[in-house]
Amino acid sequence: MPELTFEAVAVPDARRLYSLALSILRDEGEAEDAVQEALLKAWRSWDSVSRMDRPTAWLTRVCVNHCISRRRHLRSRGWPPLALIEDTASSNPVPAADLIDIDRAYRRLSFRQRAAITLNYRHGYSVDECAVFMGCRPGTVRAHLARGLVTLRKELGDA
Amino acid sequence: MLDIDPGLDTRLRAFFDHIEASPPPSALTDINIAPARRRGMTNLLAGLTAVAVVVAGVTLFAVELRSHRSSPPVITSSSPPSASLLKRMPLLGNRGVPTSAQVVIPLMRGHGSVRLRTFTPQGTLLLQFDCAGPGSFKISSTNPLVGSDLSKCSTSAGVTTKTVGGSSGFEGKPGYDGTALTLSITAAPLTSWEIFVAETTTWFPEVLPVQADQQVLVPLTDGTGSSALPTFSVAPDESIRVNIFCNSGTSGKTLEIAPNPLWPDGQQVQCLVFNADGSISMVGFGPAVSQSGSGGLGPIGLQFTADPSVSWEVQITEGPDGIILPKLGNLGPVTQDVGVAPKEVGMGPEVLPTFATNQHYTIAFSCSGPGSLTVITSGVAHVATTQCGGTTGWFTPPNQVPGQPVSLSVEAPPSVGWEIEAVQVYGSTWGAGGATMP
Numbered sequence: 001m002p003e004l005t006f007e008a009v010a011v012p013d014a015r016r017l018y019s020l021a022l023s024i025l026r027d028e029g030e031a032e033d034a035v036q037e038a039l040l041k042a043w044r045s046w047d048s049v050s051r052m053d054r055p056t057a058w059l060t061r062v063c064v065n066h067c068i069s070r071r072r073h074l075r076s077r078g079w080p081p082l083a084l085i086e087d088t089a090s091s092n093p094v095p096a097a098d099l100i101d102i103d104r105a106y107r108r109l110s111f112r113q114r115a116a117i118t119l120n121y122r123h124g125y126s127v128d129e130c131a132v133f134m135g136c137r138p139g140t141v142r143a144h145l146a147r148g149l150v151t152l153r154k155e156l157g158d159a
Numbered sequence: 160m161l162d163i164d165p166g167l168d169t170r171l172r173a174f175f176d177h178i179e180a181s182p183p184p185s186a187l188t189d190i191n192i193a194p195a196r197r198r199g200m201t202n203l204l205a206g207l208t209a210v211a212v213v214v215a216g217v218t219l220f221a222v223e224l225r226s227h228r229s230s231p232p233v234i235t236s237s238s239p240p241s242a243s244l245l246k247r248m249p250l251l252g253n254r255g256v257p258t259s260a261q262v263v264i265p266l267m268r269g270h271g272s273v274r275l276r277t278f279t280p281q282g283t284l285l286l287q288f289d290c291a292g293p294g295s296f297k298i299s300s301t302n303p304l305v306g307s308d309l310s311k312c313s314t315s316a317g318v319t320t321k322t323v324g325g326s327s328g329f330e331g332k333p334g335y336d337g338t339a340l341t342l343s344i345t346a347a348p349l350t351s352w353e354i355f356v357a358e359t360t361t362w363f364p365e366v367l368p369v370q371a372d373q374q375v376l377v378p379l380t381d382g383t384g385s386s387a388l389p390t391f392s393v394a395p396d397e398s399i400r401v402n403i404f405c406n407s408g409t410s411g412k413t414l415e416i417a418p419n420p421l422w423p424d425g426q427q428v429q430c431l432v433f434n435a436d437g438s439i440s441m442v443g444f445g446p447a448v449s450q451s452g453s454g455g456l457g458p459i460g461l462q463f464t465a466d467p468s469v470s471w472e473v474q475i476t477e478g479p480d481g482i483i484l485p486k487l488g489n490l491g492p493v494t495q496d497v498g499v500a501p502k503e504v505g506m507g508p509e510v511l512p513t514f515a516t517n518q519h520y521t522i523a524f525s526c527s528g529p530g531s532l533t534v535i536t537s538g539v540a541h542v543a544t545t546q547c548g549g550t551t552g553w554f555t556p557p558n559q560v561p562g563q564p565v566s567l568s569v570e571a572p573p574s575v576g577w578e579i580e581a582v583q584v585y586g587s588t589w590g591a592g593g594a595t596m597p
Contacts, residue, residue, distance in 0.1 A: 024181060032184050037480075044367075069449040070195075085480035102174040112424070121163070122175045135426045137415075153165065 010042045013056050017136070023118040024067040024111055026103070031067075036062040039119045057132075064133045068111050075137050095144040105155030113148030164277045171407075181275050244291035249355040251285055257359050260285060261468075264342070264356035270349065275342035277390035281302075281358055287352040293346020298354070302340035325364040363404040363431070363472050372504040372526075372576035373400070373478030377461075380474070382549050384467035393421075393458025394574060397528045398549030399456075400450045405430035405471040417462040421449060430469055450549060451477070455529075478576040479525035480549040500567075502580035518583040521555040522567075530572035534579065537566050547575055553582075 014035055021031035036057050042049050049055050106114065112134065119130045122143070126143075131138040163171070246265055249256055256262075263284070264276055270292070281464035288306065290296040290312040297308035346352055369375055376391040376399070391400055401419065406413040406432040416426040461469065482502070500514035502540060506528075526532040534543045536556045544552055556565075 015183050015186040018187055019181075022181060023178050027400050028181070028184070032187060035183075035187055040481075061213045071465060098170060099177055102170050106174065117171075118175075121171065131427060132429055135422070135428070140424050149163065149167075149320050152171075155172070156167070 002063070004055060005047045008045055008052070009050070009055050010059060011047075013059055014039065015061060016056075019117060019157045020060065021063055021067050023122065024064070024114045026107055026114075034063050034066045045154055061133045061135070064115050065135060068115055070133065101156060102152075105152050106156050109148045109150055110144075113144045113151070114138075116144035117148050120145060179428060197470065209451075217298070221493060233366040240501040245351060245353050246289050249287055249351055249357070249588075250359070251287055251355070256357060257285075257349075259381060260304040260357040260359040262355075262357050265354045266309065268351070270346065270351045271343075272345045273343070275344065275354070276340050276441055277301075277341040279339045283359050285357045287356075287361065288462040289353060290346065290350055290352040292347065292350035294354055295345075296347075296350050297345040298342065299345070300340040300342050302338060304340060305342060312352075336449040363406060367402075368505045368577075369474075369476055372506055372578055373476045374506075374576070375474070375476050377449065377473060377475035381470065381472040382512060383465075383470045385464045388461040388473065390460040390461070391475065392456045393451040393455055393477055395451060395453050396527060396546060397439075397451040397455070397549050398480045398527045399451060401449070401477045402474045403428050403471065404473075405465065405469050407431070407466070407469045412466050414471055415467060416463065419461060420459050421461075422458050428471075430471075440492040466541075477527065478549075479527045479547075480551070481576050482523045482525045482551050482578050482580055492533070495585045498580050499583050500581045502578060503567075504576075504578045505569070506576045507569075509569045511567040511569065511579065513564045513566050514561055514581060516583075517561040517582070519555075520581045520583055521553050522579065523551060523553040523582045524573070524577060524579045525549065525551045526575055530575045532575055532577055534572040535568045535570065540570075547571075 017035045017038055018031055022028065025031050025034065041062050042055070042059055049058055051057055065140035073156065109117070115134055116130055119125045119133055125133065127138045127141045132143045134141060223389040251260075253342065261281075263278055267275075284305075286298075288298060288307075289304065290309055292312050293309055294312065295308065296312050297306075298307045342354075342356070344352060344354065362383075376393065377388055380388065401421075403414070403416075403426075405412075405428055405589070412430050414428040414430060416422060416428065418425040446502065461473070465471065498595050499516040499518050499520050500512070503509075505512045514565060522534055522536065522541070522543075524534065526544060527549040528547055530547065530549055531545045532552075534541050539556065541554050541556070565581070566580075567579070569579065
């Protein structure tokens with residue numbers, strides 16, 4: 001079995017982790033910090049992490065945990081600002097104005113709700129897997145998904 | 160999968176497409192691992208890695224260990240002078256030998272080549288050895304699971320430890336196959352050595368040593384099954400570091416933490432699982448970090464619920480997150496931030512050692528706790544932050560003179576923990592003047 005080096009496993013995973021963190025935090029700087037945090041922890045503990053059967057799952061958990069734990073810290077500083085989506089690819093079937101509405105509605109969700117929706121809906125993880133990544137029970141994940149969906153529908157006028 | 164109506168599905172899909180089209184910053188995509196930095200990180204964590212861990216698999220509990228062990232090796236009574244250079248053992252990490260460990264080979268000292276015991280590993284093997292002298296030293300086993308060498312022993316080698324992965328064995332060799340193994344030492348006649356071997360079925364990863372800038376909220380505690388931990392509170396603007404591990408042997412179980420002020424929804428920790436092939440599944444591996452916010456947190460009383468067969472350990476500390484330099488082009492924490500003076504950690508006011516450097520430097524810091532941090536360099540006060548929150552900041556003192564001694568001191572309330580390091584400036588990101596490109 002080839003040696004699982006930090007360079008071979010963690011570094012290529014940075015892009016995926018960044019998308020994940022950006023989906024939860026909706027702030028590029030904070031998302032970068034979250035990935036840096038995950039990579040640094042992996043670097044410091046690589047002897048242990050590399051022996052796991054799924055090192056990338058561990059990275060995902062650390063990254064998600066960091067994103068979720070930012071909640072209290074960020075709110076105390078008046079975060080987040082509501083940034084507008086300025087650039088929309090022409091291939092995107094949804095108009096830019098609609099994306100702004102979705103973004104505004106999405107920002108109404110808690111970080112835990114965003115994490116649950118991102119992991120389950122976007123990344124396709126099962127509820128049980130989401131529970132591992134988020135450090136909670138599967139029932140709690142289901143609750144976050146349900147409440148998040150209700151909020152999105154309400155904010156978007158689909159309720 | 161989330162059951163969602165087609166209209167919202169289309170809009171959400173487009174929304175996530177847009178997010179994922181955002182390119183990550185170059186600091187994340189162009190990470191270069193600098194060998195010098197890696198060595199530095201290794202040195203910083205030397206205390207952490209003072210345990211040699213060989214994962215040999217959990218097997219055959221009914222087998223009596225002693226029946227597999229042969230007579231001990233012959234150790235010569237007169238040792239070369241270099242024997243005095245050997246470290247005091249066994250250390251086995253910052254906590255010493257785990258209480259759950261069973262000694263397989265008691266501390267032995269000798270020199271030259273020798274054949275050690277034959278035994279069948281019954282769990283996680285803890286192996287610690289050291290050598291001193293002018294020649295080479297090698298430890299190996301009839302089963303290739305164990306193998307390590309020091310091509311040249313020296314006093315700087317210290318206590319050498321090795322982590323050998325379960326199913327992959329050592330350096331890519333086959334993993335443990337459940338059979339007995341014999342340890343052997345091959346060393347030059349004048350090379351002194353010592354070795355200690357133990358094993359445990361309730362192994363946990365080592366937690367980071369508690370630094371001088373951290374306060375222990377819950378000391379390292381182990382237990383089994385359900386339990387209530389002592390109540391603790393977290394000061395305002397603190398970073399909380401939680402290490403919780405649980406071990407359920409060969410079956411996957413969880414440790415439930417009831418809702419509390421730290422985790423309003425509670426937590427579920429996936430226990431380490433020793434797989435049949437000798438590998439370990441550790442998705443639930445800590446540590447978790449959180450912030451206490453401006454109002455602090457507490458009192459917090461963690462309530463664990465777990466099967467009696469689940470063993471666990473926990474340690475909770477508060478203190479700075481550590482210096483992490485992000486958003487600096489390619490100068491992220493795993494690239495090329497090179498200290499020009501040793502990192503200092505502490506709490507409250509302190510006068511730090513003077514340093515001198517020919518490099519253009521910046522002062523990086525991380526602090527936490529209620530209060531502000533002021534750093535004074537050569538008599539000039541810099542208010543580093545008016546509110547410590549655990550994150551990293553930095554400033555570059557003006558009018559730097561190459562080679563001139565720089566005095567450094569800290570003003571902070573006794574409750575503020577801090578880490579400070581003078582870091583070499585690369586490139587133009589931090590401004591011109593004296594920068595030295597790698």
